[in-house]
Every structure is written in structure tokens, then in C-alpha cells.
Amino acid sequence: MDFESVARRVFDLYGEQRYDEALQVVAGAATDHLDRDDRLTFWRACLLAMAERSTEALEVLQQGLQRGLWWAPDLLDDSDLDSVRALPAWSEVEHRCSEAAERFSRRFRPEPLIRPSSAAVPAGTVLTFHAYAADPVAHAARWFGAVPPPWTVVVPAGTVPLSEKLRAWPRRDAAAGIGSQLHGLRFPSPAVLAGYSQGGGVAADLAWAGTVDVAGLILVAPALGTRRWDSNAPRGVPAYIVVGEHDRFLQDCLELGTRLHEAGVPVLVDQRPGLGHRVPEDLEETVTEALEWIGQHAGAQSGGAQM
Numbered sequence: 514m515d516f517e518s519v520a521r522r523v524f525d526l527y528g529e530q531r532y533d534e535a536l537q538v539v540a541g542a543a544t545d546h547l548d549r550d551d552r553l554t555f556w557r558a559c560l561l562a563m564a565e566r567s568t569e570a571l572e573v574l575q576q577g578l579q580r581g582l583w584w585a586p587d588l589l590d591d592s593d594l595d596s597v598r599a600l601p602a603w604s605e606v607e608h609r610c611s612e613a614a615e616r617f618s619r620r621f622r623p624e625p626l627i628r629p630s631s632a633a634v635p636a637g638t639v640l641t642f643h644a645y646a647a648d649p650v651a652h653a654a655r656w657f658g659a660v661p662p663p664w665t666v667v668v669p670a671g672t673v674p675l676s677e678k679l680r681a682w683p684r685r686d687a688a689a690g691i692g693s694q695l696h697g698l699r700f701p702s703p704a705v706l707a708g709y710s711q712g713g714g715v716a717a718d719l720a721w722a723g724t725v726d727v728a729g730l731i732l733v734a735p736a737l738g739t740r741r742w743d744s745n746a747p748r749g750v751p752a753y754i755v756v757g758e759h760d761r762f763l764q765d766c767l768e769l770g771t772r773l774h775e776a777g778v779p780v781l782v783d784q785r786p787g788l789g790h791r792v793p794e795d796l797e798e799t800v801t802e803a804l805e806w807i808g809q810h811a812g813a814q815s816g817g818a819q820m
């Protein structure tokens with residue numbers, strides 16, 4: 514089973530509170546996905562804690578530390594681990610993880626991943642931003658395969674390290690870290706910003722703040738939170754929003770769609786039946802349709818996109 518399928522199954526079972534079954538999926542994936550040890554170990558600890566097996570959850574984290582794994586304080590604050598934090602040995606796990614995170618942060622230098630266009634005359638550039646606690650390499654592989662070959666694809670890496678491989682975006686001012694990664698690089702226009710979950714919120718922030726000139730947005734299950742763009746909505750950036758009917762951010766997406774529509778901004782909310790908070794399996798078709806829709810609602814730009 515590929516890792517995307519593992520993740521979908523684990524989170525589906527988690528949502529149904531079938532923790533023991535989710536643990537079996539995680540255990541089965543461990544030998545096939547050795548490069549995802551940090552994430553699988555963390556999932557196992559969370560699932561054990563939710564299954565009221567807190568001592569075992571703590572032991573899983575301790576064993577992970579012995580293998581060289583670590584998790585940033587932001588991850589360890591996960592509410593799934595509330596019962597584990599009450600155990601006496603928790604403070605040592607927290608201390609060792611904090612030290613490892615600090616050492617890693619001192620040498621951490623995020624760099625974008627880039628797939629050049631295959632066309633003699635490129636169609637433009639899609640800059641896509643990953644979710645919270647995501648592996649930028651895995652996100653890049655997914656979008657490199659989904660975006661049509663004539664487009665250049667750029668995947669900036671989250672500037673907040675959460676483990677050896679997992680990244681996130683700062684809750685405020687993600688633009689600074691993104692700008693430093695892309696400074697001086699030129700990409701074919703027009704530019705389209707895209708993102709999943711936290712990355713969707715980052716893409717919207719950049720577009721509506723005017724940080725970079727963009728032709729449109731592709732927001733996949735965007736985590737919008739408390740963001741309010743009413744005053745900036747008339748900037749006119751077309752937004753193609755994909756969200757599942759069971760996504761916890763569905764209402765935020767519907768409200769944003771209404772606000773943009775009332776402001777005269779082109780917007781399409783593609784609500785998917787049966788889908789929760791995850792990337793749709795037909796991402797390639799979705800991105801192709803979104804780019805075509807944006808092309809119909811945004812004027813072509815000349816020159817190159819630059820940050």
C-alpha cells in the first residue's frame with residue numbers, strides 16, 4: 514500500500530474512533546515505509562494514547578528517540594497526547610525533543626523544489642504550498658505528477674521544522690520565508706498559487722496581500738482559520754476552491770466563496786461528496802480543470818514571475 518493510501522486509511526479509522534484497527538495499519542506500513550518512521554511513530558503514539566494506552570504511547574516515543582527521531586514542541590502539544598503528558602517520564606521526552614529540534618533548526622536551510630516546464634513555450638508557473646506537518650518532498654511528488662507538463666511547478670519548503678522531515682508554515686508572516694527561498698529566481702508567467710490545508714491558507718494570504726502578482730488560486734481543503742480578506746477581496750484574484758462535504762473547514766470555504774462572489778471576484782467552490790479533510794484522489798484532473806477555469810477568468814500576464 515502506498516503511503517498516501519496508508520494515511521487515508523489511518524485518518525478514516527481515526528475519525529471513526531477505531532484506534533486499534535488504525536494501529537494495525539500503522540504497524541503494517543512500518544516495514545514498507547522506513548523513510549516515514551518519524552510520522553508513523555508519532556501516529557502510533559497518538560493512537561495508543563487515544564486508545565487509553567498512555568504508557569505504551571510514551572514507550573513508543575522513547576523508542577523513537579533511541580532511533581534518532583524527534584518531534585518539535587508544536588507537534589508534542591497535540592491534544593491526542595494529553596494523557597501521556599501526565600506521566601512522570603514525559604518531561605524527559607519533551608526535553609530531549611526540544612534539544613534535538615534546536616540543534617536541527619540551527620543548520621536548517623529550506624530550499625524550494627522545482628520541476629521545469631517541458632514545453633518550448635511554458636504555460637506558466639504553479640507555486641504550491643504543503644500542509645502542516647507535511648514532507649515537502651512528498652508534496653512535490655504529488656503535485657509534479659498532477660500539474661500538466663507545460664507548467665513549471667515550484668514547491669517552497671515550510672520554514673518551521675517539526676521533525677527531521679516534516680515541515681510547517683509560521684502562523685504569521687510566512688511570506689518572508691518564502692521570499693527568501695525564491696529571491697532572484699524567475700519563473701514563467703502567469704503564476705498560479707496553490708496549496709493544501711495550511712498551505713492553502715498561505716497561498717491565499719500571499720495572493721490577497723499582493724506579495725506576488727498571480728493569475729489565480731487553487732485552494733485544496735484550505736485551512737482558513739480566522740483569516741478575513743473582505744477588504745482585499747476586490748483585488749480580483751480568481752479562486753478555485755476544492756473542499757469535501759465532511760471537511761472541518763467546509764463552512765469557512767463556503768463563507769469565503771460567498772464573500773468573493775459578492776465582491777465580484779471570480780470564484781468556484783467545488784464541493785466533493787463523501788470527502789473529508791484530504792486531497793482528492795483525482796488531483797491531476799482537478800488541477801487541470803482548475804487551471805483551465807483560471808485561464809478563462811484571468812488575463813494573461815507578460816514577462817516572468819518573480820519574488
